Amino acid sequence: MEITLKGRPIVAGHATGRALVSSKPLTFLGGVDPKSGVIVEVGHDLYGKCIKDSILCFPHGHGSTVGSFILYALAKSGLAPKAIINLIADPVVVVGAVIANIPMVDGIDITKIANGDIVEVDGERGVVRVYRGS
Numbered sequence: 001m002e003i004t005l006k007g008r009p010i011v012a013g014h015a016t017g018r019a020l021v022s023s024k025p026l027t028f029l030g031g032v033d034p035k036s037g038v039i040v041e042v043g044h045d046l047y048g049k050c051i052k053d054s055i056l057c058f059p060h061g062h063g064s065t066v067g068s069f070i071l072y073a074l075a076k077s078g079l080a081p082k083a084i085i086n087l088i089a090d091p092v093v094v095v096g097a098v099i100a101n102i103p104m105v106d107g108i109d110i111t112k113i114a115n116g117d118i119v120e121v122d123g124e125r126g127v128v129r130v131y132r133g134s
Helices: 067-074 091-100
Strands: 001-007 008-011 016-023 057-059 082-087 104-105 116-123 127-131
Touching: 008 091, 016 104, 067 091, 082 091, 082 127, 091 104
Parallel strands: 016 057, 057 082, 082 104
Antiparallel strands: 001 127, 008 104, 016 116, 116 127
């Protein structure tokens, strides 16, 4: 089954990968280990999961502006997600995605995406294609 979702393009680029989906906001400063890419925020629904090479889907970011640089550091270390999909783009996540050159789209109903779905992100057009059962 294929689903096409249309959102707002934030950072241009294309990426395809497996979805890692959270129903909770995410902070990169203190929430993601910059040395491993693993989510370490206690109580987070993705606690213990690695974001490396995922299509990271979460409602929005929260926390310190330093989170932008954590996302950049993750990219420089090869530990960043391939793309980011949000319901509402947070300035901290946007800046991190821009400086790390990570395709990003917002305005997407992430409840339509399940963990493990194959997802294509077109950050230039704001189009997300979800392939379920792949």
